[in-house]
Amino acid sequence: MNFTLKIWRQKNAVAKGEMVTYAVSEISPDSSFFEMLDALNQQLITSGGDPVAFDHDCREGICGTCSLYINGRPHGPLKGVTTCQLHMRSFKDGDTIHIEPWRAKAFPIIRDLIVDRSALDKIIQAGGYVSVHTGGVPDANTIPVPHEKAESAMDAAACIGCGACVAACSNAAAMLFVGAKVSHLALLPQGKVEAAKRVQKMVACMDELGFGNCSNTYACEAECPKGISVVNIARMNRQFLAANLLSEREKVVNISL
Amino acid sequence: MNLLLSSFSSLTNKVLMALAGLFLVTFLGVHLGINLLLLNNDGGRAFTAAASFMGTNSIIKVFEIVLFAGFLLHIILGMMVSGQNKAARPSTYVVSNHSATAPFSKYMFHTGIIVFLFLLLHFFDFYFIKIGLVAPPDGIASHDFYSRTLLLFSTPWYSLLYIVCFVALGIHLNHAIQSAFQTLGLNHSKYMDAVKVIGSVYSLLITVGFSIVPLFILFYRH
Numbered sequence A: 001m002n003f004t005l006k007i008w009r010q011k012n013a014v015a016k017g018e019m020v021t022y023a024v025s026e027i028s029p030d031s032s033f034f035e036m037l038d039a040l041n042q043q044l045i046t047s048g049g050d051p052v053a054f055d056h057d058c059r060e061g062i063c064g065t066c067s068l069y070i071n072g073r074p075h076g077p078l079k080g081v082t083t084c085q086l087h088m089r090s091f092k093d094g095d096t097i098h099i100e101p102w103r104a105k106a107f108p109i110i111r112d113l114i115v116d117r118s119a120l121d122k123i124i125q126a127g128g129y130v131s132v133h134t135g136g137v138p139d140a141n142t143i144p145v146p147h148e149k150a151e152s153a154m155d156a157a158a159c160i161g162c163g164a165c166v167a168a169c170s171n172a173a174a175m176l177f178v179g180a181k182v183s184h185l186a187l188l189p190q191g192k193v194e195a196a197k198r199v200q201k202m203v204a205c206m207d208e209l210g211f212g213n214c215s216n217t218y219a220c221e222a223e224c225p226k227g228i229s230v231v232n233i234a235r236m237n238r239q240f241l242a243a244n245l246l247s248e249r250e251k252v253v254n255i256s257l
Numbered sequence B: 001m002n003l004l005l006s007s008f009s010s011l012t013n014k015v016l017m018a019l020a021g022l023f024l025v026t027f028l029g030v031h032l033g034i035n036l037l038l039l040n041n042d043g044g045r046a047f048t049a050a051a052s053f054m055g056t057n058s059i060i061k062v063f064e065i066v067l068f069a070g071f072l073l074h075i076i077l078g079m080m081v082s083g084q085n086k087a088a089r090p091s092t093y094v095v096s097n098h099s100a101t102a103p104f105s106k107y108m109f110h111t112g113i114i115v116f117l118f119l120l121l122h123f124f125d126f127y128f129i130k131i132g133l134v135a136p137p138d139g140i141a142s143h144d145f146y147s148r149t150l151l152l153f154s155t156p157w158y159s160l161l162y163i164v165c166f167v168a169l170g171i172h173l174n175h176a177i178q179s180a181f182q183t184l185g186l187n188h189s190k191y192m193d194a195v196k197v198i199g200s201v202y203s204l205l206i207t208v209g210f211s212i213v214p215l216f217i218l219f220y221r222h
């Protein structure tokens, strides 16, 4: 298969970027999108050019590192897959493929197609954890967890933090990501204790980092490679409201040394 | 006010916007009920009675203030949130987004602006005349909403403009109602589909209901 590629090239964080056109030929329909890009880079290196920088790691859809915006869609045309799981058979021979980095104020471009997504890590650091050591594996049923709750928590925990939700959102909002992270902990007994504080802290951090507001277009759900549902956003909204309206004033303990 | 609102969390602002919006949605239903009285073949008696009740009743007077506050809050928040959303993506994509979205959800700002402009027009046409800020047209008393309505709707271009604005409002509401529920955290597999259907039906009723009046006056009364 032959393709024309239009790829965003940007030397560094401050340089002005532009779309540059390349041609690749004799690509197997069964090669992955990244193998196709590897072929292009080989071509560029042989001809003394600068290879295209793009993020990837596991190449099997579990790490959330890959992040290409292909023809106007994060992770390309297939539903429920990451860029690394995309194959060239999903395109037509002779297609022109546009490849851009995720674009958001909170995801500054580092080089070419690589963006800095540490903003998502900062949101996790703000509250996406359980503070106490929850110990080893307890005997079955010592901590009762209803089956549906466990399922919902697992569905939310499937988030790999790739940031496709932010990339797809017309407002560059991180609501699906934060909703998923708030949900998977709040649904389980170990995470419940800190649930109110967690949602407040994570939302405050999200606001601070310059992500947009949710206008419920649900593009995030449509593009999430792990099929995370916007029900998680509603759960976060609900918990945030409850946390602000119902939480009691904290008792101040004076520790004298 | 802007400063105060921007100090709130993004979620708090969205909840306020949703609550104000839902309040405006219920008001629209009441307004439509009164407008439909114009279809009565009674020389406008029922409509005038309803309009003067709305204009003089003291409880309604209090609600009028709440209503204006609701509009103001919804509009200011809408502008502010849209501004923040634009700022959240300073460099835009070369290829515009192709992701699947909820119907019309990307056009809330655009349809909102149309409705806002209509609201201004509506104020000049009725409210400002009523409170004496704008002089009524010749031969029509400042509180005679009935004759005023007939006069306006007998102009085809005005009726067309009016209908276009209500189509925009219908599009706005179609997404707005279910969106408000989602924002308030009321998204549940048991009833969300029902909320979406009821929201769409309600917004359709608003568009059709309000549009019937000028069409009726244009083709039957004129």
Ligand code: FES
Pocket: A055, A056, A057, A058, A059, A060, A061, A062, A063, A064, A065, A066, A082, A083, A084, A085
């Ligand atoms: S490279 Fe790990 S998910 Fe794509």
